[in-house]
Amino acid sequence: MRALSFDIAHLLAGLMLVLSFLLLYQDRITAMLNVFAMQAVALSASVAWQAVIQDAPHLLVTAAIALVVKGIVIPTALHRIVRKLGIHREIEEVIGAGLTMLVGLGLVALSILLMLPVGEKVSILVREDLAFALAVILLGLLMMITRRNAVTQIVGFMSLENGLVLAASGAKGMPLVVEFSVAFSVLIAFIVFGVFVFRIRERFDSVDVSALDRFRGERGEQP
Amino acid sequence: MPVVVGLWCVAGFIAIAAVAIAIGRFSRASALIYGASLLVSLAALAFGLQHLIGAGFPDMVDYPLGVPGIGAHFRLDALSAFFLVVINLGGAAASLYAIGYGRHEIAPLRVLPFFPAYLGGMNLVLLADDAFSFLVAWEFMSLTSWALVLANHRAPENVRAGYIYLVMAGFGTLSLLLAFGLLAGPDGSYAFESIRASHPVPFVAALTLLLTLLGAGSKAGLVPLHVWLPLAHPAAPSHVSALMSGVMTKVAVYGFIRIAFDLLGEPVWWWSLIVLAIGAITAVIGILYALMQRDIKRLLAYSTVENIGIVFIGLGLALAFRANKMELPAALALTAALFHVLNHSLYKSLLFFGAGAVLTATGKRSLEDLGGLIHRMPNTAIVVLIGCAAISALPPLNGFVSEWMIFQAILVGPQLPQWGLRFMVPTVGALLALSAALTAACFVKAYGVMFLGRPRTPAAEAATDADRFSLSAMFILAAFCFCAGVLPGLVIDILAPVAQSLLGARMPVQVHLPFSLAWASILPIAESRSSYNGFIILAFLVISGTFTAMFIHRFATRATRRSAIWDCGYPDPSVATQYSSSSFVMPIRRVFGATVFDVRRSLDMPRPGETRPGSFHLKVWDPVWRYFYGPVARLVLRSATVLNQLQFLTIRRYLTLVFATLILLLMVVAAWR
Numbered sequence: 001m002r003a004l005s006f007d008i009a010h011l012l013a014g015l016m017l018v019l020s021f022l023l024l025y026q027d028r029i030t031a032m033l034n035v036f037a038m039q040a041v042a043l044s045a046s047v048a049w050q051a052v053i054q055d056a057p058h059l060l061v062t063a064a065i066a067l068v069v070k071g072i073v074i075p076t077a078l079h080r081i082v083r084k085l086g087i088h089r090e091i092e093e094v095i096g097a098g099l100t101m102l103v104g105l106g107l108v109a110l111s112i113l114l115m116l117p118v119g120e121k122v123s124i125l126v127r128e129d130l131a132f133a134l135a136v137i138l139l140g141l142l143m144m145i146t147r148r149n150a151v152t153q154i155v156g157f158m159s160l161e162n163g164l165v166l167a168a169s170g171a172k173g174m175p176l177v178v179e180f181s182v183a184f185s186v187l188i189a190f191i192v193f194g195v196f197v198f199r200i201r202e203r204f205d206s207v208d209v210s211a212l213d214r215f216r217g218e219r220g221e222q223p
Numbered sequence: 224m225p226v227v228v229g230l231w232c233v234a235g236f237i238a239i240a241a242v243a244i245a246i247g248r249f250s251r252a253s254a255l256i257y258g259a260s261l262l263v264s265l266a267a268l269a270f271g272l273q274h275l276i277g278a279g280f281p282d283m284v285d286y287p288l289g290v291p292g293i294g295a296h297f298r299l300d301a302l303s304a305f306f307l308v309v310i311n312l313g314g315a316a317a318s319l320y321a322i323g324y325g326r327h328e329i330a331p332l333r334v335l336p337f338f339p340a341y342l343g344g345m346n347l348v349l350l351a352d353d354a355f356s357f358l359v360a361w362e363f364m365s366l367t368s369w370a371l372v373l374a375n376h377r378a379p380e381n382v383r384a385g386y387i388y389l390v391m392a393g394f395g396t397l398s399l400l401l402a403f404g405l406l407a408g409p410d411g412s413y414a415f416e417s418i419r420a421s422h423p424v425p426f427v428a429a430l431t432l433l434l435t436l437l438g439a440g441s442k443a444g445l446v447p448l449h450v451w452l453p454l455a456h457p458a459a460p461s462h463v464s465a466l467m468s469g470v471m472t473k474v475a476v477y478g479f480i481r482i483a484f485d486l487l488g489e490p491v492w493w494w495s496l497i498v499l500a501i502g503a504i505t506a507v508i509g510i511l512y513a514l515m516q517r518d519i520k521r522l523l524a525y526s527t528v529e530n531i532g533i534v535f536i537g538l539g540l541a542l543a544f545r546a547n548k549m550e551l552p553a554a555l556a557l558t559a560a561l562f563h564v565l566n567h568s569l570y571k572s573l574l575f576f577g578a579g580a581v582l583t584a585t586g587k588r589s590l591e592d593l594g595g596l597i598h599r600m601p602n603t604a605i606v607v608l609i610g611c612a613a614i615s616a617l618p619p620l621n622g623f624v625s626e627w628m629i630f631q632a633i634l635v636g637p638q639l640p641q642w643g644l645r646f647m648v649p650t651v652g653a654l655l656a657l658s659a660a661l662t663a664a665c666f667v668k669a670y671g672v673m674f675l676g677r678p679r680t681p682a683a684e685a686a687t688d689a690d691r692f693s694l695s696a697m698f699i700l701a702a703f704c705f706c707a708g709v710l711p712g713l714v715i716d717i718l719a720p721v722a723q724s725l726l727g728a729r730m731p732v733q734v735h736l737p738f739s740l741a742w743a744s745i746l747p748i749a750e751s752r753s754s755y756n757g758f759i760i761l762a763f764l765v766i767s768g769t770f771t772a773m774f775i776h777r778f779a780t781r782a783t784r785r786s787a788i789w790d791c792g793y794p795d796p797s798v799a800t801q802y803s804s805s806s807f808v809m810p811i812r813r814v815f816g817a818t819v820f821d822v823r824r825s826l827d828m829p830r831p832g833e834t835r836p837g838s839f840h841l842k843v844w845d846p847v848w849r850y851f852y853g854p855v856a857r858l859v860l861r862s863a864t865v866l867n868q869l870q871f872l873t874i875r876r877y878l879t880l881v882f883a884t885l886i887l888l889l890m891v892v893a894a895w896r
Contacts, residue, residue, distance in 0.1 A: 110886070113893045141885070145878045 005053045006125055012046035013132035016166060017108065020139040023159055024104055025097055029151060030088050033078050036155050040070035043162045047169040053125075059169055065183050066165060074158065074190055081194060082151060085201055090149075100146050107138040129170030136163030148208050150200060154193045161186050225274055226284045226299045229307065229350050232267040236343030239263065243335040253325040253335060260339045261318035264311045267346060271307030274299060278720045283352060283416075290355050293413050298352035301720035302485070305561060306349050306477045312703075313470040313568045314342045316696045320576050321462040323692030327583055333374045334460055341367040341466065345474050354403035354413040358396060361478070365392040365442075368471060371463045372455045384454035391441050391451040399438035399478070405431045406486055418486045428487050432494050435482045436501065443475035444528045445535065446505040447847045452528055453512070457520035457588070461579025464520055468527040469572040473564050476534055483542065484557075484725045492546040492641050498539030499647055503654040506532030510661045511819055514668065514811055515843040517804045518588050519578045522669055523571065526614065529658055530567040533629065534560050536651055540632045541726070543644050550728030552635040555747050558718050558730050559628035565714065566621045566707065570613040573700040577607035580689035580697075581673065585682045590669065590804040595678040599686040604674045606697040611670045613704040615663040619761040621707035624745070626659060627755055631747040661811070668807045676801045709757040712745045805841060812843070821846040 044067035051059035115131035140160025281300035344364035351357035509528030516522035537560025544553035636648030712733030744756030821844035
């Protein structure tokens with residue numbers, strides 16, 4: 001039973017990581033939103049499984065929040081935004097996809113290297129979970145800096161936050177209040193981002209953030 | 224509860240400051256405020272003296288103020304009582320002087336509130352018994368004095384002085400903050416009580432000592448951190464200059480003694496090498512630059528640098544002896560340093576008061592514009608002469624005693640076991656002797672050009688003597704200089720509890736109550752070695768002087784001679800042919816010009832046939848600016864220009880920076896294990 005529970009937790013967390021790589025690679029916006037929704041579902045399943053094996057019913061609440069907010073509400077809203085902006089068919093240029101994937105692999109290696117020697121104090125389950133969570137977080141950050149579109153940057157941020165929740169669920173005794181506040185702040189961040197995307201669009205007829213840079217009169221990324 | 228009395232005095236100063244804000248605009252307010260400051264200073268002085276003479280036990284009090292978990296601790300022991308005496312003596316004299324001098328203030332509201340607050344801040348530094356209260360009081364003192372430096376803020380050089388002072392004060396406080404951080408250790412025990420109980424490892428202790436040297440030294444004026452003194456001290460009104468130069472530098476010395484002798488525990492012998500070297504360099508450089516000055520207040524400020532160097536030589540000797548468990552010589556060196564602290568506060572305040580009186584009477588600060596004042600300001604001339612003789616270490620005045628005691632400690636130097644110190648101590652002694660001689664030259668020049676000869680400007684010709692209050696403040700200080708020089712044993716005995724509490728040893732008792740021939744003489748170590756009796760010297764001077772005068776009057780010829788009028792060596796009637804400040808020091812400038820000074824000369828000679836006058840300009844710079852502060856300033860500017868580009872990155876680049884930093888740190892963590 002112990003081996004099986006470990007395997008399932010491993011599988012779900014690994015699934016999240018694979019989906020992170022998909023996010024990194026996917027260049028169609030609608031498809032990317034779907035992948036993000038899938039990652040949220042995987043997160044919710046993972047958290048629910050943690051609730052079962054840790055015998056911590058409050059994690060079920062977290063799982064439900066993740067499923068409803070991140071699996072359904074946010075992707076739906078993003079889909080609507082994308083459609084409203086008329087960019088749902090757009091193909092975003094991913095800078096050096098192969099290189100990005102390689103860097104992503106390096107990041108995963110780094111997080112495993114960091115987390116595995118943590119020692120005998122924590123269970124192997126928590127250790128693996130933390131390694132996956134850290135990898136998801138770093139991949140989310142990597143996605144934020146390799147993309148130019150504001151919507152995909154939002155998705156990168158949300159995926160980063162998925163990693164945070166995964167890490168939090170793995171650690172025993174994380175109080176529910178913390179998870180609530182994290183979920184709430186993510187929602188706020190999402191609203192702010194959404195408003196911003198529309199403001200950018202109004203002003204520049206594009207959601208490419210490099211338009212912002214041009215507006216600020218940057219020396220950096222002149223086209 | 225003695226500490227509480229001290230805190231009440233601080234509260235009194237702050238209350239006077241508050242009242243000064245309210246009533247400062249009225250014309251009578253000045254005398255009232257300074258009078259109140261005088262009373263509170265006298266109270267604090269009496270209270271410090273009573274604790275010192277009564278050899279009271281350290282007294283502590285805690286208040287639940289300030290940082291939570293630390294609170295505010297205050298403590299009075301022999302060391303702080305002695306410095307209370309020094310500071311409030313200077314404060315009382317400055318207040319008395321300012322009752323008269325403050326009438327000439329142009330913008331009294333810029334001085335009146337800050338003056339008592341500044342005194343209060345200095346007193347609070349002495350009473351503080353935890354790092355937090357100490358630093359807050361220290362910074363309060365710095366900021367109020369900074370406001371006083373900018374009292375006349377319309378002059379551009381004052382603004383520059385204020386800016387440099389603020390930078391140096393900030394740097395000094397930062398160093399002290401780091402020093403206390405090291406002392407407190409990882410547990411964060413900031414109360415001095417717990418710092419005393421802990422024993423830092425030698426490396427940390429040495430680092431703390433260096434940081435303290437930087438922090439206290441920047442306030443005291445150790446070379447090369449002295450650059451702000453000659454700018455800021457003259458910029459303030461003269462009674463404040465006297466406080467900054469004569470008193471605030473002593474607070475810095477107190478800070479150094481408190482940390483190096485009290486909090487750090489047992490010293491290591493090589494620490495004293497650093498202190499001795501810096502002290503000796505400071506003494507020589509300070510007085511050499513004082514010699515070059517033409518501005519009288521700036522000359523006095525540089526001379527303060529020199530005296531601080533002498534004090535630090537004494538402290539360095541005390542550290543050296545203490546590290547070798549030679550308690551008696553250590554007590555001698557420490558007592559000498561403290562004696563010099565007291566002396567310097569007396570005569571430097573006196574001289575700044577005299578400079579203020581001259582400035583009020585003539586409106587001139589440059590020596591080249593003065594001259595002949597001894598006829599127009601006879602009273603000021605007498606007290607300034609006493610001050611000049613005292614600072615030049617002439618017996619029977621007080622300056623001689625403390626420097627002689629430091630030399631006595633230097634003469635014990637060969638008994639030290641380390642060869643480094645055996646070489647160092649005589650070198651320091653030679654440099655100290657050099658600086659003592661140069662001091663005499665410096666004040667011969669200052670006094671001679673200012674008071675003797677003929678007036679060089681109409682303003683100097685029209686000068687009148689200072690007012691009653693200013694004169695009485697100066698006469699009181701001159702009397703103290705005289706008494707401390709004639710009866711040094713009394714001062715040494717009063718200082719004994721300080722050395723006793725810090726070193727566990729004291730100098731032998733000097734004043735034995737049954738009157739004997741040796742009553743007024745001081746014996747640093749033993750009678751067989753050497754002793755000094757100010758009283759006998761005074762008696763000798765008086766008797767020999769009287770006899771000489773009588774002899775001349777009795778036996779000199781009374782025959783009338785006819786000859787040309789003696790022209791005092793100046794056949795040309797123009798006042799410009801007199802010895803000037805620059806011409807007096809020309810030989811010394813020539814000797815040291817290539818090595819110590821940064822002299823820039825320009826000669827503009829008219830060609831034959833031209834009728835315009837030729838001109839000769841001479842500018843003496845402090846090479847510290849060119850070789851130390853210039854490169855530092857350029858480095859700061861260059862790195863600021865480079866870093867400025869970080870202000871204009873794109874969002875993605877900022878994110879990339881964050882990401883790269885995170886990855887880098889994670890890799891460091893991964894590699895560390």
